[in-house]
Amino acid sequence: MYKFLLLVFVFCYINVNAQEQAMQLVQKVKAKLDVVNDYTAEGKMRTDVTFIKAPVGKVKVYYKKPNKFRLERNGGISILPKGGISINISSMIVVNGYMALDAGTAVVGTTNTRVIKLLPNAENSDIILSTLYIDEANLVIRKSVTTTRENGTYEMEMFYGKFISYGLPDKVIFSFNTKDYKLPKGVTLELDDVDQATKEKMKGKKGKVEIIYANYAINSGLAESIFK
Amino acid sequence: MEIVKVEALTKKFDQLTAVNQLSFSVLSGDVYGFLGQNGAGKSTTIRMLLTLITPTAGEIQIFGLSLLKHRKEILQQIGAVIEKPDVYKYLSAYENLTLFAKLSGIQPTRTMIMEQLEIVGLAHRANDTVKTFSQGMKQRLGIAIALVHNPQLIILDEPTNGLDPQGIADIRNLILNLSKQYKKTVIVSSHLLSEIEQIASRILIIDKGRKLVEDHAASLFDPSKTIIELDTNNNEAAYNILSNSNWGNTLQPIRNGQIILQLNKLDIPLFNQYLVSKDIAVYSLQPRHSLEDYFLQITAGKQHVEAFTN
Amino acid sequence: MWKHLQIELYKIFHRPRTYLAFAAITALIGVIQLGLKVDGKEYTEFVMADFAGSFSVDGKILNGYFICYVILQLLLVHVPLLIALIAADMISGEANMGTLRLLLTKPQSRTEILLAKFFASVIYTILLLIWIAIMGLFLSMAIFGTDDLFIMKSSYVVVVKSSDVFWRYCGAFCFAALAMTTVAALGFFLSFFAENSIGPIVATMSVIIVCTILSTMNIPLFNLIKPYLFTSHMVTWKEFFDFKVNDANEAIIGSIQYPEKIIKSAIVLVLHIIGFVAGGIWYFKKKDVLS
Known part of the structure; x- marks a missing residue:
């Protein structure tokens, strides 16, 4: 009985301790990101959805603390998954009131990461669960998996380069589940159907949006009007 | 010189033989009258001369060349109006004429076109x-189109169809002018004997696709065999008197009160005197020039008018 | 032949009916442009209703290239009627007017005359398409500007980079010219068999409507004959607006997804054109002209 009580105590201690550590880690990452008040970045966006054929387009993104984000096409037409997913890191963690749980470690690419699960406290929050893979050495998020109420689960993978000190990635790959889509032939007047192999290829694959940032202009004092 | 030589020309449409073993020749400078009732095969023959219809059998030579082998060269020297003078109604007379001149292989100048229109x-x-033109004007334009490339042979198929008397007279004068002044060879088809008689130098009469007569107009219209229509104050009495006289052997049975008989042109004054002596007042003695009458002499009406030809 | 072709063109362009087709196209395109200018947003929302549930499309969808695509899609179904108005009238109209017999007594071979007439109707068809290009493409570009071309296909969405669009339109218009020439050849062929224009015009449209229905219906019996119907190949101009992607699903600029489809369709259409014209000439050379 004594032994059992000791085991429970140790377990609870470790657990509370781990939770605190997780919270601290997230706070550290957040603090690192907080250095950036705003940024502007130019980049190239590539949409990889089986039933979307689109060329690589130029984009410009604007960010301002705490959670203002805008993606602007630099000419051309861009297709993004619906749901107002802002392809930026702050959107993943800058939510007030959450519980952080340590879920062990994992390797993302070649980097060892700590897996932290964030559970929002608010009951009506769109995000149900967010899993962050944090590179403890550099205090940056390498990957995140977010489950939302309205827009399913999506995944973001970040690759860092010269802006790692600001916690800003050089490349972001945003992955999401796609639903099959079909238009009646009458609308398109397409008499020839696509072949079976192409059809199969289009089924059940994840969609991806990839942005490669060429440069960042950090803390240049962006006007609020840009986000209106 | 033979301009057109047709030998044993035959055209069959399924069961119908429209032209049957027809042979004739047109000589240089002829105004060649081509006579026949409606459906006799005139248009079919003319269309074969113009390569619109392919003959079933027979041979056509024009300007000494086979039509089958030298179509292009021959057609360059032919001008034609076939039945109705149909032209492009949305174009002007000048434009129509220019267009067909070019199709005939010449490069017309404005002066050339205006000259033709003047003629x-x-x-x-x-x-x-052209849509504002009367039928007669269209017919004249059709003739201008036939003439614009200065052809040697002119073929006019029923050129006076649908024309008023003035129009008919104009066309007649035009044909005579073409023959006399411009030395053209002209083939004119018609179902009206009176029309052909006045202009043709030689005449071909066909019926049911076969040749009936081909001869010089002068020989065909023998003045000694003039058909006369008589009108008097009492036609029945006159008929009875004539029946019992020497004049009666060419008398046709009275129909619809009309008296018709054949006379030598020189005997007409004598004939008139005879009737007057029998108290018959003569209102008119008119020579008749209907093809129908002529056919009566040589075809179906033979039993009635046998005496005319004897 | 050249001289005769000039004469045929002269005749075509001196007829009010010819300009009716150009006026109809101007009006149709004008109406589409006006409609899309005023209510284009609603139209794109309607077209993308299904797609917009999952994706947000950002950018100037309603640009000149897109408008032209809509115009071509709508118009190329109706242009055959305008082409039939002229092509199906080429012989029958002359027979009806009575000018055919006069024309055929001129020192030209029937083949020469008929080929000149056919080529004249082809030139008319091409001019009509050039007019569609001027009104539908260039005017739309002027009114709506240019941007990437966003196309909803039956199974996928294509976004063609604006710098990659123009040559595709050149190709599409050339192909449309071939497709419409096939219609002209059909109308021309049918015009040999009548002495009034209405019959061949109606017959041409009927053939196109029936064959289009057969091409569209997905019934196994019809599927067998579909590859041989010219109507199945008339819409292949759309293939110019689909490109290949690399392994990363990235558009390969300047490529065409199924170039072999375009080649195959072009061959089928050319064979139809040759068939219709040669068949018509063969028939007409033997025909007695009784009109």
Whole structure:
């Protein structure tokens, strides 16, 4: 009985301790990101959805603390998954009131990461669960998996380069589940159907949006009007 | 010189033989009258001369060349109006004439076109669209189109169809002019003997696709065999008197009160005197020039008028 | 032949009916442009209703290239009627007017005359398409500007980079010219068999409507004959607006997804054109002209 009580105590201690550590880690990452008040970045966006054929387009993104984000096409037409997913890191963690749980470690690419699960406290929050893979050495998020109420689960993978000190990635790959889509032939007047192999290829694959940032202009004092 | 030589020309449409073993020749300078009732095969023959219809059998030579082998060269020297003078109604007379001149292989100048329009009396309407033209004007334009490339042979199929008396007279004069002044060879088809008689130098009469007569007009219209229509104050009495006289052997049975008989032109005054002596007042003695009458002499009506030809 | 072709063109362009087709196209395109200018947003929302549930499309969808695509899609179904108005009238109209017999007594071979007439109707068809290009493409570009071309296909969405669009339109218009020439050849062929224009015009449209229905219906019996119907190949101009992607699903600029489809369709259409014209000439050379 004594032994059992000791085991429970140790377990609870470790657990509370781990939770605190997780919270601290997230706070550290957040603090690192907080250095950036705003940024502007130019980049190239590539949409990889089986039933979307689109060329690589130029984009410009604007960010301002705490959670203002805008993606602007630099000419051309861009297709993004619906749901107002802002392809930026702050959107993943800058939510007030959450519980952080340590879920062990994992390797993302070649980097060892700590897996932290964030559970929002608010009951009506769109995000149900967010899993962050944090590179403890550099205090940056390498990957995140977010489950939302309205827009399913999506995944973001970040690759860092010269802006790692600001916690800003050089490349972001945003992955999401796609639903099959079909238009009646009458609308398109397409008499020839696509072949079976192409059809199969289009089924059940994840969609991806990839942005490669060429440069960042950090803390240049962006006007609020840009986000209106 | 033979301009057109047709030998044993035959055209069959399924069961119908429209032209049957027809042979004739047109000589240089002829105004060649081509006579026949409606459906006799005139148009089919003319269309074969113009390569619109392919003969079932027979041979056509024009300008000494086989039509089958030298179509292009031959057609360059032919001008034609076939039945109705149909042209492009949305174009002007000038434009129509220019267009067909080019199709005939010549590069017309404005002077050339205006000259042609002058000949047919349409110069003042040169720039009006054809849809505003009367039938007679269209017919004259059709003739201008046939003449514009200065062809040696002119073929006119029923050129006076639908024309008023003035129009008919104009066309007749035009044909005579073409023959006399411009030395053209002309083939004119018609179902009206009176029309052909006045202009043709040689005549071909066909019926049911076969040749009936081909001869010089002068021989065909023998003045000694003039058919006369008589009108008097009492036609029945006159008929009875004539039946019992020497004049009666060419008398046709009275029909609809009309008295018809054949006379030598020189005997007409004597004939008139005879009737007057029998108290018959003569209102008119008119020579008849209907093809029907002529056919009566040589075809179906033979039993009635056998005496005419004897 | 050249001289005769000039004469045929002269005749075509002196007829009010010819300009009716150009006026109809101007009006149709004008109406589409006006409609899309005023209510284009609603139209794109309607077209993308299904797609917009999952994706947000950002950018100037309603640009000149897109408008032209809509115009071509709508118009190329109706242009055959305008082409039939002229092509199906080429012989029958002359027979009806009575000018055919006069024309055929001129020192030209029937083949020469008929080929000149056919080529004249082809030139008319091409001019009509050039007019569609001027009104539908260039005017739309002027009114709506240019941007990437966003196309909803039956199974996928294509976004063609604006710098990659123009040559595709050149190709599409050339192909449309071939497709419409086939219609002209059909109308021309049918015009040999009548002495009034209405019959061949109606017959041409009927053949196109029936064959289009057969091409569209997905019934196994019809599927067998579909590859041989010219109507199945008339819409292949759309293939110019689909490109290949690399392994990363990235558009390969300047490529065409199924170039072999375009080649195959072009061959089928050319064979139809040759068939219709040669068949018509063969028939007409033997025909007695009784009109």
